[in-house]
Amino acid sequence: MNDSLHVDLDRLHSIKGMKWSKYEKEILPAFVADMDFEPPNSSYEALKEMVDLKDFGYKFDHVDRLIPAWTNWIFSRDGLELPEAHCTIFTSSIHALEAVMVLHTQPNDGVALFSPVYHPFAKAVQSAGRKLIDIPLLEEGWTIDIERFNELAKSEIKVVLFCQPHNPTGHLFSEDEVAEFSEIIIKHNLLVISDEIWADLIFDGKPHRSLAAHGQEVRERIVTVGSASKTFNLAGARCSVAHIGEESIRQKLSALPEHYFGQPSSFGAAATVAAWESGKPWLRNTLKQLHENRDFLTKSFAGTNIKMDSPQATYLAWLNFSNTNISEAPSKVILEKGRVALEPGSKFGPQSHSYARLNFATSPELLESIVERILEVVD
Ligand SMILES: Cc1ncc(COP(=O)(O)O)c(C=O)c1O
Structure with a gap:
């Protein structure tokens, strides 16, 4: 095949x-x-091998390969080097987003998003008892209302949920826009959870530039979330990897008990690794x-x-x-x-x-x- x-x-x-x-x-x-x-044949073959061998026992090698497979994928796509030691495995992109948001905030802290946006974002904020701060995108061109964002960032916002490329509009925030956005992030010391799981699906030969690629000061405030789920049609794999730029969150994560978050299954990890390595x-x-x-x-x-x-x-x-x-x-x-x-x-x-x-x-x-x-x- x-x-x-x-x-x-x-x-x-x-x-x-x-x-x-x-x-x-x-x-x-x-x-x-x-x-x-x-989905890609490499993922199918990886799963078929396990099924044919009825290899359903303890088996962690694919789970162990998730982080290097992802960081290599990002490097070959964006030229961005993300240290493996700063990456964490989650079982979905929203899992990563919720865990990081909760670890970095207290009840009623402000979490901003730019609607219209992938609907589980708002639900994540509300179900965690955080204050939802919606800064609607400007309908003309789906750009960020930078003035309003800057105003609210002064006192209301602790975390920003960002989605680039953007679901549902398919919009790419421009380099100028991201530069202005990043300035505000640095000025007000905000944490950004940057959901970049659509980054492989960009048209017209335009490159993807991760938010974390906008300099060290920005990167330290960014949690970059990646997954093979959209790119390779593997949503059932339940695997996600996040690069945690913010040191205090890395510390909080490593202070948690080892099995606190659970792990993806060897099936999901095998399909995901095969996609990133050969897809x-x-x-x-x-x-x-x-x-x-x-x-x-x-x-x-x-x-x-x-x-x-x-x-x-x-x-x-x-x-x-x-x-x-x-x-x-x-x-x-x-x-x-x-x-x-x-x-x-x-x-x-x-x-x-x-x-x-x-x-x-x-x-x-x-x-x-x-x-x-x-x-x-x-x-
Ligand atoms: C922006 C965005 N984030 C997260 C997800 C969910 O991804 P996953 O299944 O990897 O958690 C989707 C699914 O469509 C999405 O569009």
């Missing part, structure tokens, strides 16, 4: 993952962020297909009442239905009348009810059907 991309509708209808099993067969699912492509050709093919899909979507919605800023990264399109006949609850109407499942915009921020998020990581044929069905219900 080679690493050509494969979307097999029969396979998708028979697998048990939530994307294809939540709704009945007539619905085309474009909601949760899983791809319809089969580059698969990723090249995938990016090419995603790029074509992105361009197809942009063209399809141009000239309609649906507004879409062509995403610079991710496989997510953030669709604005406010000028359409279904502005009140677009995803609900599209599900009922169009038989396409999108992620409701309201999940990502209180001001986003006229939006919906579309996952375009699928075959050109399925994407064409998704677009046709949406356009049939929208005026």
Whole structure:
């Protein structure tokens, strides 16, 4: 088997993952962020070897290889050297985010985010009893409201949850914007949890520059979270690695009992390590297909009442239905009348009810059907 991309509708209808099993067969699912492509062959082979050997006993070598596999991956992608001794394994990106946030704050401390943003961020802050400080992105270009951020950073904010590239808009914050953002971080001594799990999926040949690459003073205040879950379609692996730039958090983490956080399973670690070590050709093919899909979507919605800023990264399109006949609850109407499942915009921020998020990581044929069905219900 080679690493050509494969979307097999029969396979998708028979697998048990939530994307294809939540709704009945007539619905085309474009909601949760899983791809319809089969994951890299290297991950499949690593798992198959364990299954064929019925090798289900204690086995930690893949777990031990997670950190070096990730730091090598980051180095070869970004040229950024992250010391292995400053990295910690978690069982998901949100696990990393919540653990670090709780260790660094007290109840009612302010934790900022920039909505619309991946919805578990807000839930993480609220369920930990921290104060949610939402600084909505400016709709024109999805840029940070730097003035407001600077104002609130003076006294209200202790931790910032950052997402670059950005889910759901697919936006990349520019170098100038990140420079201004970083100045505020340093000036007010804030901690940033930088979720960069979309960093491998950037279009038009643009490089990724981790927040931690913006100098030593910034890096010391950044926790960089990485995972193979989005890049290689391995969300079920439940593995994440974080580089902890802030020394006091490293100390707090190492003072905890060894098994306090648990560990990923040897299955998840094997699939993840194999992807980081040998998944580059698969990723090249995938990016090419995603790029074509992105361009197809942009063209399809141009000239309609649906507004879409062509995403610079991710496989997510953030669709604005406010000028359409279904502005009140677009995803609900599209599900009922169009038989396409999108992620409701309201999940990502209180001001986003006229939006919906579309996952375009699928075959050109399925994407064409998704677009046709949406356009049939929208005026
Ligand atoms: C920005 C962001 N962070 C975290 C996650 C969850 O990742 P994981 O399953 O690795 O925890 C997602 C999933 O879509 C995401 O978009």
